[in-house]
Each structure stands twice: as structure tokens, then as C-alpha cells.
Amino acid sequence: MLRAPIDGLELEYEVRGAGEPVVLIHAGVVAGFFAPLMEEPALVGQYRVVRHHRAGYAGSDRVEGPLPFSVQAAHCRALMSRLGIGRAHLVGHSSGACIALQMAVDTPDAVASLALLEPARPAPQTPLHRQMVETVLLPALEQHRAGDPEAAVDTFMSGVCGADYGAPLEAAVPGAHAQAVADADTFFGQELPAVMEWSLDHDAAAGIAAPALIVRGSDSEPVFRERQDLLLEWLPDAEPFVLEGATHLLQIQQPNALARALADFFGRHRSQGGPKRIWDPLPPSG
Numbered sequence: 001m002l003r004a005p006i007d008g009l010e011l012e013y014e015v016r017g018a019g020e021p022v023v024l025i026h027a028g029v030v031a032g033f034f035a036p037l038m039e040e041p042a043l044v045g046q047y048r049v050v051r052h053h054r055a056g057y058a059g060s061d062r063v064e065g066p067l068p069f070s071v072q073a074a075h076c077r078a079l080m081s082r083l084g085i086g087r088a089h090l091v092g093h094s095s096g097a098c099i100a101l102q103m104a105v106d107t108p109d110a111v112a113s114l115a116l117l118e119p120a121r122p123a124p125q126t127p128l129h130r131q132m133v134e135t136v137l138l139p140a141l142e143q144h145r146a147g148d149p150e151a152a153v154d155t156f157m158s159g160v161c162g163a164d165y166g167a168p169l170e171a172a173v174p175g176a177h178a179q180a181v182a183d184a185d186t187f188f189g190q191e192l193p194a195v196m197e198w199s200l201d202h203d204a205a206a207g208i209a210a211p212a213l214i215v216r217g218s219d220s221e222p223v224f225r226e227r228q229d230l231l232l233e234w235l236p237d238a239e240p241f242v243l244e245g246a247t248h249l250l251q252i253q254q255p256n257a258l259a260r261a262l263a264d265f266f267g268r269h270r271s272q273g274g275p276k277r278i279w280d281p282l283p284p285s286g
Helices: 035-038 069-084 097-106 127-145 150-163 166-172 178-182 184-195 203-208 221-236 254-268
Strands: 002-006 007-017 018-026 047-052 089-091 110-115 212-217 238-243
Touching: 002 069, 007 018, 007 069, 018 069, 018 254, 035 047, 035 254, 069 097, 089 097, 089 127, 097 110, 097 184, 097 238, 110 184, 110 254, 127 150, 127 184, 127 221, 150 166, 150 184, 150 212, 150 254, 166 178, 212 221, 212 254, 221 238
Parallel strands: 018 047, 018 089, 089 110, 110 212, 212 238
Antiparallel strands: 002 007, 007 047
16 A cells, blocks of 8 residues: 555555545444455446545554544545545445544535445434443453453454454455454544544534435444434435445445445536446345
8 A cells, every 4th residue: 555644644545446536434443444345346447446544553653642533534635635636425434434424524525425334423322322332332442451452353343243244354354353453452542432422413414415325234233224314314415225235344245236336326426527337237225
């Protein structure tokens, strides 16, 4: 991957393809979550696709102290500017979706559209959210504090992605688990506090004009259906998509189907002129 100086630190990034820009903002834990999409012709065949490792992940520089999503949104916007991208389609997964939403609030002119893949926390606590916190997040945090990052990563990933997450993740992103353990201080020390502090209220969501695709996996935990329903209600221009055969691992389990759905959505919301679609679109879903 290449490296770019951004606001006093360096971030790793990768660019493939040509055309309208698409910027991928990865979830917490696994820096390489979006690597499979970089291999999908439906995206890189007609879009300029950018992914980066956020601060503290993989080879990107770490920072000390809190790292709120507003700062990470600014990092992403600065990287776009450095690459000559004024406006892009944003794809955010989990906490990355929260960062994409924050960008849409802070710098709306930079956002052509939003694809939000199972956001980590789009609203104040609900019973399902509290259940996730109590049964997954807090136990994982305790394991990390006790000096067992490997157990902490496994507790979190099992609770959010399903107990059998390991094999498909390693097949799609070799070395992902080892890198997640290496990045555990970033995730448990900075990312989870940022998730718990961040929220999007109804008024802020109502001000987001960018069209949005709200994606969830057909086999994901019920909390993600709740978050999809809420964003469909709150965002002025939003549509749903259910990725069949997927949990929160989404692009790990079904990269081709997701890439085609994203490309179809971007093709219907072009911010500049662009080439015609070069793949067969998916039928409507959920």
C-alpha cells in the first residue's frame, strides 16, 4: 500500500480503477475488511476505488489519546483532497459507516452518496443495543484490560459476526486475525469509546441530502435490522438492501453480490458523467 501524510500522521492507502471516486471506510478490528471489494470488477471496472487503513490500524500511524469519529472523518476528507477527490461515493462498514455519516454532516459537498453497511451505532441506546453492549462489548473490553487481546478480539467478533467468523475471514483476508490482535489497543482503547460516545440524532440525519443505501446481511444480528429501519425512517433519501447469505461479515462472505449492488446504486446516483454499467445488475432485494 502507499502512504500519505495526513494531519501530522501517515495513513496507508490503495487506489484501483478509474472513473467516479468511491471511498471505502473500514470497520473496526479488521483493517483489511474491504480488501475483497478491491478485487471486484463491478467496482474497479468502472470506478476509482480508494481504501485506506484508518489511524492506528495495520501500517498507518497510531495516535495518542481519544480518536473521535469527527477527527477520523476529517482524516478521510484530507486523504480525498490529497488524491484530488472533491466528491465521492462513500462506503462505510460498521464504525466506518458512522464515520461516513459524520462526513455527510460535516462536509456534505464532499459526499455524492452513502452506502452504509450495518452501522455500529446510528442513534442513542435501544434495548437491542444495550444487549449487545452487555453481552459482547463489555466482556471483550474486560478481556482486553486483563491483558488478553486475542480473547477480546474473539469475543467481539463472535458476538457481532457469528461464532464461525474465523474461517471465511482468514480465507478472504489472510492474516486478518493476527493483525486484529496487533491492533487491539486501537480498537478497544480508542474505537469502542468513540462508538459509545457518537450518535446521530433525527435532526442531523434529516439534514443529510445525499442518497443512501442502507445494507444489512440476511443472517445478521437483530440489532442491525433495527438500525437499518431507523436510518430508512430518518434519512430523507434512503433505500434498503438485504445481502443474502451474509452476517456482519458482508463483503467477506458475499463480495461479488455486494459489489454489484453498490455499483448499481452508484450508477443511479452519478455525481459526474461516467461510463455505462458493464455488469448485470442484481434483482431488487429486501
